[in-house]
Amino acid sequence: MSRPLLGHLDPDFLSLMDEVRTMLRQAFRTSNETTFAVSGTGSAGMEAALVNLLEPGDVAVVGIAGVFGERMADVARRCGAQVREVRAEWGAPLEPAQVEPLLEGAKVVSFVHAETSTGMRQPVEALSAMARDAGAMVVLDAVTSLAGLPVEVDAWGVDVCYSGTQKCLSVPPGLAPVTFSPRAVEAIAARTTPVQSWYLDVSMLTRYWGSERVYHHTAPISMLFGLHEGLRLVLDEGLETRWARHGRLGAVLSKELDALGFEQFAREGFRLPQLQAVRLPEGRDADALRRALLDRFDIEVGGGLGPLAGNAWRIGLMGESCHEDAVEFLLEAIREVLD
Amino acid sequence: MSRPLLGHLDPDFLSLMDEVRTMLRQAFRTSNETTFAVSGTGSAGMEAALVNLLEPGDVAVVGIAGVFGERMADVARRCGAQVREVRAEWGAPLEPAQVEPLLEGAKVVSFVHAETSTGMRQPVEALSAMARDAGAMVVLDAVTSLAGLPVEVDAWGVDVCYSGTQKCLSVPPGLAPVTFSPRAVEAIAARTTPVQSWYLDVSMLTRYWGSERVYHHTAPISMLFGLHEGLRLVLDEGLETRWARHGRLGAVLSKELDALGFEQFAREGFRLPQLQAVRLPEGRDADALRRALLDRFDIEVGGGLGPLAGNAWRIGLMGESCHEDAVEFLLEAIREVLD
Numbered sequence: 212m213s214r215p216l217l218g219h220l221d222p223d224f225l226s227l228m229d230e231v232r233t234m235l236r237q238a239f240r241t242s243n244e245t246t247f248a249v250s251g252t253g254s255a256g257m258e259a260a261l262v263n264l265l266e267p268g269d270v271a272v273v274g275i276a277g278v279f280g281e282r283m284a285d286v287a288r289r290c291g292a293q294v295r296e297v298r299a300e301w302g303a304p305l306e307p308a309q310v311e312p313l314l315e316g317a318k319v320v321s322f323v324h325a326e327t328s329t330g331m332r333q334p335v336e337a338l339s340a341m342a343r344d345a346g347a348m349v350v351l352d353a354v355t356s357l358a359g360l361p362v363e364v365d366a367w368g369v370d371v372c373y374s375g376t377q378k379c380l381s382v383p384p385g386l387a388p389v390t391f392s393p394r395a396v397e398a399i400a401a402r403t404t405p406v407q408s409w410y411l412d413v414s415m416l417t418r419y420w421g422s423e424r425v426y427h428h429t430a431p432i433s434m435l436f437g438l439h440e441g442l443r444l445v446l447d448e449g450l451e452t453r454w455a456r457h458g459r460l461g462a463v464l465s466k467e468l469d470a471l472g473f474e475q476f477a478r479e480g481f482r483l484p485q486l487q488a489v490r491l492p493e494g495r496d497a498d499a500l501r502r503a504l505l506d507r508f509d510i511e512v513g514g515g516l517g518p519l520a521g522n523a524w525r526i527g528l529m530g531e532s533c534h535e536d537a538v539e540f541l542l543e544a545i546r547e548v549l550d
Numbered sequence: 551m552s553r554p555l556l557g558h559l560d561p562d563f564l565s566l567m568d569e570v571r572t573m574l575r576q577a578f579r580t581s582n583e584t585t586f587a588v589s590g591t592g593s594a595g596m597e598a599a600l601v602n603l604l605e606p607g608d609v610a611v612v613g614i615a616g617v618f619g620e621r622m623a624d625v626a627r628r629c630g631a632q633v634r635e636v637r638a639e640w641g642a643p644l645e646p647a648q649v650e651p652l653l654e655g656a657k658v659v660s661f662v663h664a665e666t667s668t669g670m671r672q673p674v675e676a677l678s679a680m681a682r683d684a685g686a687m688v689v690l691d692a693v694t695s696l697a698g699l700p701v702e703v704d705a706w707g708v709d710v711c712y713s714g715t716q717k718c719l720s721v722p723p724g725l726a727p728v729t730f731s732p733r734a735v736e737a738i739a740a741r742t743t744p745v746q747s748w749y750l751d752v753s754m755l756t757r758y759w760g761s762e763r764v765y766h767h768t769a770p771i772s773m774l775f776g777l778h779e780g781l782r783l784v785l786d787e788g789l790e791t792r793w794a795r796h797g798r799l800g801a802v803l804s805k806e807l808d809a810l811g812f813e814q815f816a817r818e819g820f821r822l823p824q825l826q827a828v829r830l831p832e833g834r835d836a837d838a839l840r841r842a843l844l845d846r847f848d849i850e851v852g853g854g855l856g857p858l859a860g861n862a863w864r865i866g867l868m869g870e871s872c873h874e875d876a877v878e879f880l881l882e883a884i885r886e887v888l889d
Contacts, residue, residue, distance in 0.1 A: 221844070255589070258747065258748055383771055384768045385589070385771075407747075408747060409621070430723065431723050432724075
């Protein structure tokens with residue numbers, strides 16, 4: 212990101228954009244032509260997914276098992292959609308049996324793969340297959356999962372998937388990788404109302420990212436340099452190797468946290484290796500100890516959100532920070548502040 | 551921007567955000583509390599201005615004298631507003647007499663200060679005063695003007711002003727500085743419908759940028775490091791000195807371009823020093839010569855947009871690139887490629 216700038220229509224920059232698209236397709240495991248990066252953070256990716264698919268009056272079934280599911284429902288309502296909410300207990304996944312009765316007439320079924328607020332991993336395949344059988348398009352939030360857990364856009368039949376750069380891609384925040392299936396692109400082309408966001412209008416954005424190179428807005432050049440390098444490192448390591456690394460070190464961390472008296476919030480069998488939401492051992496002050504980790508060891512862990520506010524930590528173990536020595540250093544630091 | 555990252559709720563990062571806000575107020579010449587940076591490029595700033603102020607059915611008078619005025623009208627229509635267009639010939643400013651008959655019942659009057667597509671400078675004060683007399687709020691696009699020309703948000707009575715980082719602030723593209731007057735904030739609070747964009751909802755954004763620090767979306771940390779440094783350099787030079795530098799060197803460039811047979815597109819008296827749209831001397835191929843400047847001298851000038859497509863250049867002389875030696879180097883390069 213400290214590279215000298217190029218113009219957003221400079222031929223060298225356009226080649227770099229093409230490489231970013233190719234690498235994003237590999238990362239998302241998709242052959243979708245419409246794959247690029249939205250010029251905003253992960254939440255802009257969420258908004259891009261929903262504002263392009265949904266027209267006023269459309270039915271969206273939205274799975275809610277934490278903060279980011281709530282956000283999806285909020286965004287969908289702002290599109291004028293009729294939102295049918297499916298709620299799971301925080302920490303637990305959505306069950307296909309909850310979703311099925313709501314599918315009649317739904318245009319979109321939308322849910323979160325890795326719920327950053329609870330550390331819960333949502334199984335995708337059964338929900339996705341059921342939604343597609345009912346004729347709905349599947350929108351998947353992969354902000355915290357992409358490059359940290361298997362994300363199989365094509366194999367799972369996901370129509371729109373979005374992510375963020377600052378999680379398991381280990382790039383600074385500021386871009387939202389997105390991919391739209393041919394079916395989603397057709398649905399967008401068949402809209403009878405304009406997309407309510409000019410900035411996030413996929414049809415216009417793909418005329419810049421595609422071969423036409425029609426100016427839309429000035430791309431965030433330095434951020435794209437960062438994403439290019441981040442993706443290069445991810446693919447150089449190999450997705451499978453990277454997933455395995457997150458799985459292995461996540462298990463080490465969670466085992467040691469158990470031993471120290473922390474309690475995992477997400478239900479067993481549905482826990483993310485890369486984001487562990489944990490209640491602190493009895494009588495410990497989560498926020499004071501979080502501050503101690505930062506002040507004494509320069510380690511930042513997240514605070515609890517929603518029902519977890521004030522009595523939990525959310526520990527990220529993502530991308531370049533998910534390494535043996537980082538886990539050891541973190542565990543030592545935790546032992547010190549608990550001491 | 552190559553500084554190591556901080557978390558978006560890290561106390562050190564929050565202090566940096568406060569400094570960014572203070573410096574932005576100085577750059578915009580405003581005391582508006584609601585002054586911050588939108589996490590997107592200048593066009594996201596435009597969208598943030600309009601989606602927050604406009605509800606379906608509201609009347610927006612939009613001045614159109616180039617590509618960016620057209621964009622404003624498009625964005626306002628997507629908000630469901632009734633758009634009353636005021637058109638000026640490309641290269642000419644809007645006249646208050648054109649605007650006056652359209653003000654009845656208007657909630658917003660919106661126009662571009664520095665039209666990047668034509669090199670035209672729009673006088674703001676008379677239009678702004680007239681709009682406010684009629685009870686409308688004034689939205690000003692200062693993407694290319696901020697820190698290159700006087701922008702006086704408070705003195706001119708502008709209600710919402712937005713800019714981009716990559717013009718006269720000389721920061722990479724990716725953020726949109728914005729400021730909302732107390733009147734605009736009240737109007738937003740009085741809305742009867744939700745803001746259609748969750749990502750750009752100013753009421754939610756100000757809870758993060760303000761003292762509450764309520765998490766909204768992850769801020770683009772590295773971009774904010776860049777903006778902080780860019781603003782520091784701007785204010786260190788001093789706004790008046792910077793405006794004068796742009797004015798002086800812009801005059802040098804335009805005089806030499808005249809002598810070389812280029813023809814300025816914007817009307818005399820309304821030309822921007824920092825963005826000069828020029829037709830090439832008779833018989834010259836604008837795009838081939840633009841490419842020659844890039845290949846032989848690593849200088850990028852913009853191509854023509856709209857009626858200027860294919861037979862013009864748009865030459866930027868902004869921020870750090872607006873220096874004596876850069877102007878000399880550019881003029882030598884132009885003489886070479888014309889030779």
